[in-house]
Amino acid sequence: LPAKIAPPRSPEGTCVVLIIDKSSSMEGKKIELARLAAIGVIRNLRPIDKIGVLIFDNSFQWAVPIRRAEDKVLINRLVAGITPDGGTQIAPALSEAYHKALAQQATYKHIVLLTDGISEEGDSLELAREAEGQRVTISTVGLGQDVNRAYLEKIAASAGGKSYFLSDPAGLQQILLRDVLEHTGTTAA
Numbered sequence: 472l473p474a475k476i477a478p479p480r481s482p483e484g485t486c487v488v489l490i491i492d493k494s495s496s497m498e499g500k501k502i503e504l505a506r507l508a509a510i511g512v513i514r515n516l517r518p519i520d521k522i523g524v525l526i527f528d529n530s531f532q533w534a535v536p537i538r539r540a541e542d543k544v545l546i547n548r549l550v551a552g553i554t555p556d557g558g559t560q561i562a563p564a565l566s567e568a569y570h571k572a573l574a575q576q577a578t579y580k581h582i583v584l585l586t587d588g589i590s591e592e593g594d595s596l597e598l599a600r601e602a603e604g605q606r607v608t609i610s611t612v613g614l615g616q617d618v619n620r621a622y623l624e625k626i627a628a629s630a631g632g633k634s635y636f637l638s639d640p641a642g643l644q645q646i647l648l649r650d651v652l653e654h655t656g657t658t659a660a
Contacts, residue, residue, distance in 0.1 A: 483519075483576055483577050483578045484517060484519035484520040484521060484539075484577055484578065485516075485520045485521070485577050485578055485579040485580070485581065485655040485656070486520070486521040486522075486523075486537065486572055486575040486577035486579070486580045486581070487512065487516065487520065487521070487522050487523070487581050487582075487583070487651055487655065488522075488523040488524075488525060488537065488568045488571065488572045488580075488581075488582045488583075489509050489512065489522075489523070489524045489525070489582075489583050489585065489647075490525045490526075490527065490564050490565065490568050490582060490583065490584045490585065491505050491509065491524065491525070491526050491527075491534075491553060491585050492505075492526075492527060492528070492559060492561075492585055492586035492587055492588060492614075493526045493527065493528055493553055493554065493555050493556065493557070494527075494528045494555060494556070494557050494558055494559045494587070494588050495528070495555050495556055495557060495558075496555075496559075496587055496588055496615075496617070497555040497587055497614075498555045500640060501587055501614055501615070501640050502553065502554070502555045504640040504641065504643045504644070505553075505585055505614075505640070505643065506550050506551055506553055507643075507644055508585075508643040508644040508646075508647040508648075509524060509550045509647070510547050510550055510551070511644045511647065511648050512583075512647055512648055512651050513540060513543055513546050513547060513550070514543065515648060515651070515652070516540035517540065518539060518540060518541045519539065519540075520539070520540045520577075520655075521537050521538060521539055521540065521575055521577060522535060522537070522538065522539075522540045522546060523535055523536060523537035523538070523568070523571060523572070524546075524549070524550055524553075525564055525567060525568045526553055527559075527560060527561070527563070527564035528555075528556055528557025528558055528559065528560070529557045529558045529559075529560050530557075530560070530563070531560075531563055531564040531567055534549050534550060534552070534553055535549045535550065537571055537572070537575060558588075559586065559588030559589065559590045560590055560591070561584065561586060561590035561591075561592075561593070561595060562590065562591065562592065562593025562594060562595045562598075563593070564584075565582075565584060565595050565598060565599075565609075565626070566593075566594070566595075566598055568582050568584075569582065569598055569601075569602050569607060569609075572607055573602075573605055573607055578655075578656070579608075579654065579655040579656055580606065580607040580608070581607070581608045581609075581610070581632070581651060581654040581655050582602075582607065582608070582609045582610070582630075582632075583609075583610045583611075583612065583632075583647060583650060583651065584609065584610070584611045584612065584623070584626070585611075585612045585614065585643075585647075586611075586612070586613060586614065586618060586623070587613070587614040587615045587617065587618060588617060588618065589617060589618060589619045590619070590622075592622055595622070595626055596625055596626065596629055599625070599626045599627075599629035599630040600629045600630070602629075602630040602631075603629060603630045603631045607630065608630055608631045608632045608654045609626055609627060609630035609631075609632045610627050610632035610633045610634065610635070610650045610654065611623040611624070611626050611627045611632065611633075611634045611635070612634075612635045612636075612637070612643070612646065612647065612650075613634070613635070613636045613637070614637055614640050614643070615637075615638065615640075616638065618636065620634075620636060623636075632650075632654065633650060633653075633654075635650070
């Protein structure tokens with residue numbers, strides 16, 4: 472018998488969507504650590520779990536459209552190719568991630584928004600409240616000093632997630648990993 476008995480796992484798996492700010496202010500160490508943190512989360516997902524990586528600046532695009540976390544080499548390559556450019560528009564990216572996650576069959580649906588900038592709020596707060604009602608949790612991570620803390624805290628609080636603020640992005644990987652594990656009911660291996 473194995474010494475460690477794992478908690479019962481759902482056959483549906485979880486769905487994790489990482490929203491990564493790729494605005495020009497993310498240049499250098501921040502984007503490098505954001506990519507590593509995303510890859511760290513992907514590494515800990517099971518093949519049955521789903522992952523999506525949405526990148527944004529003034530507009531958004533799927534670096535990794537939501538898919539099962541089976542081909543980790545390909546997914547990691549797509550994440551490694553994220554390069555910074557442009558401004559910061561959070562609301563349209565958050566709306567896109569939420570609506571795509573909502574459509575997934577999964578036991579837990581969790582979104583992590585990672586940004587180092589300030590953005591117009593748009594309808595983000597209504598969206599966050601709706602997300603909680605639909606059992607989609609959203610956590611926010613603010614990197615550096617130039618973030619709208621109150622806005623990021625409100626999104627996370629409204630959607631049953633947590634907010635984190637880092638002046639030094641070096642601790643990002645641990646925070647992202649712990650947050651995803653906590654909000655998807657899985658435990659660290």
